[in-house]
Amino acid sequence: MTKRITFYAMVVMIATIGFLVAALRHFETGIPLFPGQERSVWLVEARIDFRATGDAVTVSFSLPEQLPGFDLYQEQAASPGYGFSIVTENGDRRGEWTKREAQGEQSLYYTAQFAEVAESVHHAEGPTPRAVSVYWDDAQNTAAQQLLTRASTTSSSPHSLARELIKLLNQSVPDQNTALLLAGGEGRAELLSKLLNQAGVPARIVMGLHLEDARRRQQLVPMIEIHAEEKWTVFNPKTGEPGVPSDLLLWHRGGKSLLDVTGGRRSRVSFSIVRQQVPALQLARAQNSDNIFSSIGIHRLPVEEQSMFKLLFLLPLGAVVVVFMRVLVGLQTAGTFMPILIALAFLQTSLLPGLISFVSVVGIGLLLRSYLSRLNLLLVARIATLLVLVIFIISAMSVIGYQMGYSTGMTITFFPMIIIAWTIERMSILWEEEGPHEVLIQGGGSLFVAVIAYLLMDMPLLGHLTFNFPEVNLILLAAILGMGQYTGYKLSELHRFRAMDEG
């Protein structure tokens, strides 16, 4: 009894492991549970325009990295005649376009797709930044000092200082100090950055892009970012709200300028934004290339082998069907796992053409076999003869099918010929020994099981699950093990033992 309990505990454990690993994979990598799911991404196109002066051109453009709330999915640059590469200097990712000689108006494009992610991953920050020294002229210096004194009296921390300064700068009626500073021609963000650095708080300007569907010629919005309590915090220079708004994509943080153009004049950047749908599966794979699940996953294999595994991982499904049909239903099949092989062939040929060609190949084979039995041949030689004949039948059918315009004729070659030859031999013996009735029962049983297995294997959901979550096969394994201990009656026995009803 304890043996049974351990057995069932093991079965349950295998199923649970399969289930848990699949769930973990789903939540960790975001691989969707259903096929064909889509997720929306933002397609952002940056267009850089400038007038080239006829010399060598180098355009260096800051590219997004470390995006809170977003993940870079795909990027590419399109600019005819230019060399393009992505370089990283001091942790700053930049795209560089280069050309020996250019004249006149130039347009360079950089497109990237961004997927929204629930949680921004905290990337390691660089070394603790220091406040930089700022330069003012005398009048500005006085105004800045007064403004800072005012703000610091009503604040207690770098964060509240920033908030107070933003409040002062955004008064509806600016006082004279503010007015003087604003009159200097600098933007609010730049002014804030200078003031904060003056106060000893490391601050910098970051450039963000408001994501809205179907927008063109958008400009980056400056935001202020201060470093306090070991991390950078973004403030909106207009409202003083801390944190990154959910629709804001931080394009440029720290590092050098946003855009450097040598060999050109009047450069500017504008952005177009479109919301797109991409398959969730592709997105999940691209996003998690460094995840433990992907690095040991099948997706790492060459595509050719992947497609083989796609078929292989369908086999357990067929095995479950065969076990179920034989153990619980009690259906007779010719050859234990032949139905799975037929089902696999059906996957290539699709059901109806596959069924028709299979039945006709076996039928013609049986006819030829009845002639072969008159020749006195050794068994092995007879089956080998059948094998050759089966190949002839299949090629003849392919040719005839092709002439009649059915390209499906070609696909019958997927049938496992040796198995077919053996099937014909066994069926023929069965016919001689037990009569056509038994042939119909076993042949029909095999085909029935094959069709059921095919229908299951052909379901997009199951194909998707078994391939993307290989651990699901553990659940199937548990099912097979469980059925392997079934000692109850088969469905067919309820019919077979019917005579017991009278007695």
Add this chain to the structure above:
Amino acid sequence: MAWIGPRKLSGLGMLGMNSRNLEFIGRYNDRRLYPLVDNKLKTKMLAQEHGVPTPGLQFVVREQHQIRHIERQLSERESFVLKPAKGSGGKGILVIVRRKGDHFIKSSGELLTLADIRRHMSNCLAGLYSLGGTPDIVLIEDLIAFDDCFAGYSHEGVPDIRIIVFRGFPVMAMLRLATHASDGKANLHQGAVGVGLAMDTGRCLNAVQFSQRIHTHPDTDNPLSEISIPNWRELLILAAHCCDMTGLGYIGTDLVLDKHLGPQLLELNARPGLAIQIANGRGLLPRLRKIEGLREKRKVTAEQRVDYVMKEFAEA
């Protein structure tokens, strides 16, 4: 399609195939011992060692080239039985009852030429009838002259008695009668008549063909209820002996009654079918469980075991 409910079946104590495979064959039959019963030549050797009578072996064909000289070896024999050693379920067994000129006459009356026999032997050697298609050998045995008590009950074939022996105790028995539909074979699914036999007397309890209850033999119309096996106790003891010599816990023994030589062991089966239950109209499970529950460790002789079952499983 007629059906019977699973609850009713288990109420009758019917043994299902899954239960048989897992709880009896899997538990009591050591795989290592299977070749003893799956190979008829080995069974025969074993039987001779233990003094269990079997039909006389005339010769064995082991190699393809021996088939060429078969004519000489068969020349003096009027009747014989050709069996593949590893054939299962009666497959590949050819019964030649007479000869007529150059022709051999099968039990069904069909004429065969020497070439037919050669082809059949060649098929057997190549493993067409063996489990898993492994190469095989062919046994040529004496034909059984069956006992007169079966006259009028068996059509074109040898009636045999299948007794299921569990842990040395015979638990259920049936007589299998070949019919025209079964082509002289004694297999129930091929259309032979199964007659359930009372364990205490060897009398007919019930009879079926194609899983349907019948009362007369379909070919000869003789009433089946009058069947009674002579020397019943002797037969049961033989069956119990067979179980002892193989070491297998759950086997089916196929015995025949020869007119001159008495009970003979035809073959053994490590996976006896379930049809015997239908023929008896009784389930095997209660009897198997009863034997399983016996706790005595001391060695009981076959005679004592047979007396036990004749008393325990007697029809009231």
